[in-house]
Amino acid sequence: MSDFSFWIILKNLIWATQWTVYLSLIAFVGGGIVGLILLFLRTSQVKWLEVPTKLYIEFFQGTPLLMQLFLFFFGVALFGIEVSPWMAAGLALTLWTSAFLTEIWRGCVEAIPKGQWEASGSLAMSYIEQMRYVILPQAMRIAIAPTVGFSVQVIKGTALASIIGFVELTKAGTMLNNATFRPFLVYALVALIYFCLCFPLSWFAKRLEGKLNVAR
Amino acid sequence: MTYHLEFSALLPYWQDLAWGLWFTVVLTVVSTVAGIAVGTLGASARSFGPPWLSGLVRVYVELIRNTPFIVQLFFIFFGLPALGLKLSETTAAFIAMVVNLGAYSTEIIRAGIDAVPKGHIEAGVSLAMTRLEVLRYIVLRQAFAKIYPALSSQIVIVMLGSAVVSQISAPDLTYAANFIQSRNFRAFEVYFVVALIYLVLSILLRYLLRLIGDRFVRVG
Amino acid sequence: MSLVSIRDVRKSYGDVEVLKGVSLEVEKGDVVAIIGRSGSGKSTLLRCINGLETYQSGAILADGIEVGGEHANLRELRRHVGMVFQQFNLFPHLTAAENVMLAPTVVNKTPKKEARAIAAEVLAKVGLSEKMDAYPSQLSGGQQQRVAIARSLAMRPKVLLCDEITSALDPELVNEVLRVVEQLAKEGMTLILVTHEMRFARDVGTHLVFMHHGKVHESGAPKAVFAAPQTPELQQFVSGIG
Ligand SMILES: Nc1ncnc2c1ncn2[C@@H]1O[C@H](COP(=O)(O)OP(=O)(O)OP(=O)(O)O)[C@@H](O)[C@H]1O
Ligand SMILES: [Mg+2]
Numbered sequence: 108m109s110d111f112s113f114w115i116i117l118k119n120l121i122w123a124t125q126w127t128v129y130l131s132l133i134a135f136v137g138g139g140i141v142g143l144i145l146l147f148l149r150t151s152q153v154k155w156l157e158v159p160t161k162l163y164i165e166f167f168q169g170t171p172l173l174m175q176l177f178l179f180f181f182g183v184a185l186f187g188i189e190v191s192p193w194m195a196a197g198l199a200l201t202l203w204t205s206a207f208l209t210e211i212w213r214g215c216v217e218a219i220p221k222g223q224w225e226a227s228g229s230l231a232m233s234y235i236e237q238m239r240y241v242i243l244p245q246a247m248r249i250a251i252a253p254t255v256g257f258s259v260q261v262i263k264g265t266a267l268a269s270i271i272g273f274v275e276l277t278k279a280g281t282m283l284n285n286a287t288f289r290p291f292l293v294y295a296l297v298a299l300i301y302f303c304l305c306f307p308l309s310w311f312a313k314r315l316e317g318k319l320n321v322a323r
Numbered sequence: 324m325t326y327h328l329e330f331s332a333l334l335p336y337w338q339d340l341a342w343g344l345w346f347t348v349v350l351t352v353v354s355t356v357a358g359i360a361v362g363t364l365g366a367s368a369r370s371f372g373p374p375w376l377s378g379l380v381r382v383y384v385e386l387i388r389n390t391p392f393i394v395q396l397f398f399i400f401f402g403l404p405a406l407g408l409k410l411s412e413t414t415a416a417f418i419a420m421v422v423n424l425g426a427y428s429t430e431i432i433r434a435g436i437d438a439v440p441k442g443h444i445e446a447g448v449s450l451a452m453t454r455l456e457v458l459r460y461i462v463l464r465q466a467f468a469k470i471y472p473a474l475s476s477q478i479v480i481v482m483l484g485s486a487v488v489s490q491i492s493a494p495d496l497t498y499a500a501n502f503i504q505s506r507n508f509r510a511f512e513v514y515f516v517v518a519l520i521y522l523v524l525s526i527l528l529r530y531l532l533r534l535i536g537d538r539f540v541r542v543g
Numbered sequence: 544m545s546l547v548s549i550r551d552v553r554k555s556y557g558d559v560e561v562l563k564g565v566s567l568e569v570e571k572g573d574v575v576a577i578i579g580r581s582g583s584g585k586s587t588l589l590r591c592i593n594g595l596e597t598y599q600s601g602a603i604l605a606d607g608i609e610v611g612g613e614h615a616n617l618r619e620l621r622r623h624v625g626m627v628f629q630q631f632n633l634f635p636h637l638t639a640a641e642n643v644m645l646a647p648t649v650v651n652k653t654p655k656k657e658a659r660a661i662a663a664e665v666l667a668k669v670g671l672s673e674k675m676d677a678y679p680s681q682l683s684g685g686q687q688q689r690v691a692i693a694r695s696l697a698m699r700p701k702v703l704l705c706d707e708i709t710s711a712l713d714p715e716l717v718n719e720v721l722r723v724v725e726q727l728a729k730e731g732m733t734l735i736l737v738t739h740e741m742r743f744a745r746d747v748g749t750h751l752v753f754m755h756h757g758k759v760h761e762s763g764a765p766k767a768v769f770a771a772p773q774t775p776e777l778q779q780f781v782s783g784i785g
Binding site: 166168169170171172174175177178181182185186187259263264266267269277280281289290291294295297298301305 | 326386388390391392393394395397398401402403404406479483484485487489490500504510511514515517518519521522525526
């Protein structure tokens, strides 16, 4: 009997894990795209573009992700649009991710020596061209490790989607716990699955970081 | 179809918000202090302890850093009673926060320890200081100065993450928000205002940490 | 008995034997200059004397205290054996005076006020009275190294080990440090120094030790040894210096 429920628990958790993965992918890819756009705005040296970008980042980095989820879930409904937990979670996590990625990438762009801007500028390149051909290719090299590292935060962040009713790994854990009354086992397994998702990424990020330090 | 925002609907509940805010602040302060203490011990053990201890600390750090805080919280609050360890919401929240920040600060402080030149340790040892004295007076002081900014960011992140403790009914700011919106049915207004309170809190916290840093954590 | 007695010391890193049976006796007041090619084992020997490195066989006694062995009382030993490093290794979070006061207060439990007086005294000795409250980052390399010397002196060592203490300095800063060491020698401090400053080794040293391939290859009174090196290796080394 107890073995029976162990396998059922595990099977259900693994099934639910796919939704954690999908949500993570959406947030990460979407956040990456929005983040890249914001990066251009944020480093454009154009005041009226920089200030709103800064406020956006400040808001998403300075408030709890949980609040952002609530705001999207309950806020969008105000405009008469029916929001599913899926949409609210996808949207909130995407914007949250974009704010952090923008800041991470901005740090990498700023780590590129000023001389590179000056040299490419004196070759009559426009801002976009400078970024595209000179700055980003160099910044990308140093950005890989922290970006991979942040993907771990995104995966962990998706756990909060459970609170607005999105059924992913954590929510499945709560439901299974309610059904089986085996909280120790259920949450240990949930943690273990998250660990299996996150640890390889953490490990990879650290290795990349180490490699880069040696290369420099 | 237009919706009229009605922020005044929050006014009758200002006391609930104040108590929630107070809980969040205390939770943050206590877990910061205790978490850094855990991190200091952890990092010292990781860098200078015997292999078995160093390995144990490593497992702790990796486990925490690679699982969501909410799962850690649920494990402590719902899972541990199965082993006979029954905790109140508040106690569970504090423990989860300390365990979480402890792991992150272990990793951060260890990076600082690694960055201290080996020669400084040898210089200290050559002056007849014991390893513990070298650690205390030379290594940790320098390590903290180096990693203070990273540690400060982590403290802000943990403060924002604490919103999750509302899910085990620990009476924090988010718990207050949930309570209020269940009464006045003004979810958006409530969460918007509370989000702003968190925003102000994180700005103040960053400012305060910078003040403390300028005052106490300096190198030459 | 000698102040420092080194007897047939052997040390290996893995399979590589770095010290191949080194023996050396240092009396109180001696100024021993160790010269030799890079990799000949000079630093290793020095670091063995205060227990920063362990050795596999032989014996080292400093001030009557056995250095090697499981239960060596290294703390007691190091109170009497000071060390100055090539890279200064000043503690960047402490001022010059605090660098000097740290070991007396922590190790010897000297009261702060007394320690500050010691700091003033030893910093005056190295000519840095007015820099007591400066942080290392505010000092030149030569000044930093003099603070490092003062820091060792504050423990009132019976012997001071110096490992190429001028090698990291700009040429124009070398002399201010050498003058301090020369003054210490004159006052009777026992010194063991690894150096590339041949003139200094000849003029200030009372003994010269030439190390080669992990052994004391040739030794004696500096002036005599420099005037007429016996072994071809030392001849080559001396002429190579120019
Ligand atoms: N920690 C270590 N591990 C392995 N080998 C080492 C280590 N330290 C030193 N060695 C080796 O031991 C030998 C002697 O080194 P040592 O530093 O004593 O030479 P040295 O005479 O001081 O040279 P230099 O003039 O360059 O300072 C060298 O071949 C060096 O590569
Ligand atoms: Mg050397």
